[in-house]
Amino acid sequence: MQLTHPPTPSVSILLDTLPDPKVPDGVCPRRARQQIDFLLLAIEALELGGSELFLSDVQELGLQDIIKNRVTLWRIRTTNSLRRNNQRRSLSLEEAKALVLIICHRAKRLTVLVRQLLMVYDQLVEKQLSPDHHLRLSNYLERFRAHFRARMNPKRAGVIAYSSEEKLNELALSLLSQLLFCTGTAGTQRLWSSLFDGDVE
């Protein structure tokens, strides 16, 4: 007998490494939804074609049952309340886990770049230079700002807080550091747990 499909890793095994937090109604709190979407945005700013790569990760990680296609991916990302096309639906814990797995999977692939950009930034700060002095870093920041402005609703207070270029750069850099922590041995567990700080019973 010939197999037509390669065996896919079971969904449950990967998802089970992340415990269900005791959140009200069993759905993701607002800060978690926002944070997940921002981290995905940072990854898209780091590598071209990021959103296509997310979809290939879905296949690779065997998450097709949760994220069926790009529309589903778009829908669950727009549960971020700061989005222009905010979907007024909740993000289930299972969907959030799938996105966290994708974030950490991509972050691990990007470890070298993330480390390099952060070390460059440290050096620039030491020399009291602005991030624009490094091409790759300034590219990342520029693309992040563009993505952010294109997709977030400028009328929301949470977005107005990032109206200046410096504030957006700060956000982009802090997301970059968070991505670094996602690359670690326990990165997925650490990111997952941190999403629910202050929101569990």
Add this chain to the structure above:
Amino acid sequence: MTIQRQYSLPNCKLVLHGVSSGADTSGRPLLSTVTNVECYLAGQKVPLTGGRTFLDSLTTAVSDYAQSYLSGIHHLLRRDRRQTEGLVNLQQVGHNLHRMTVQPETGSAGTPTEVDLTTVQLFDLVEAVDQLYADGQTMPDLSLQLNPLSRRDVVAQEPLTKRATPAAIGLSGLAAAAALLFMLPVPEVRRPETAAEGTSTSQGSPTPSPAATGNSPSPAASPETASPSPTASPAAASPTPASPTVASPAAGQPGVGANLANTSSITDPAELDRLTVQLYDQLNLAWRKTPTFDGELVYRVGVDSGGKIVGYKYSNDSALTYVTDTPLADVQFQSPAPEAGATGAASALAQFRVVFKSDGVLEVSPWDGQPDETAP
């Protein structure tokens, strides 16, 4: 048999020296007792060293700090609750700089060591700790413990001003709504009056009630008449107990909204406890009327730091209808609104949920004890 385990990363090397207690069965023996720990950090000539206490404190502090860094919410409280006094402490000192302070172990003389780590260096330290946690053959009793902070922990950490902000915003919204709804009915109530004037020319009657009753068939008229003229309200409100006239509670005590908006709320738990008891005693003593209602009357009551009731608001429909059954109806007159309004932002307020039950049971609890409805 002495064993050495090493976790190396570009900016950090964690070395554990220890002994194996169990029988050596596999190729990699189990390190179960640690005798000495060395932590080499980039830029430091001398490693940080210590024993088991140091290792425990280092791993806990680093792990907790990593979680605070990821979520932006401090994990300090949880650590304080633990029995062991932390030898290692981490705090953010700059945008991308983290200061690790290591106290000398008890019994040994020395001064605290301070090391400044960049975010990448911090990550390497976290990674070394995580690799140690993940290593089943080294210190199996040390493993990664991640628990998100509970809502309670976070509330306690936030500064008072930050905690008071949402309440203040909410209350100023309430005040604005109260002001608007107070103003809205005023022009409308004159319409039936002038209509009555036009037809019957009874200009001499000062009370609006004849006009109101004259126009009563239209259901919209009754809640409107209720609010501007307090004398007419019991009469107008009682035939329509089902309609939640939002305007009248606001108009009933115009001082409440304004008061609550300008003041900070009392959030100290001890103070709230004291006020809860005081308010309960005050209301329980004054509540002498036999309940004529069924179910519960729920009120939101504002109390100043002296325990005096400065205002209240209806929280359900029957609470509005049967307010005269409760001592709140009398209490209100003891604290006139203008006086409270004049003091402005001077005194802080605490808000309570007061429930009168038809079986004579009185319940008083802090309003913030109720789960807040947050916007999705």
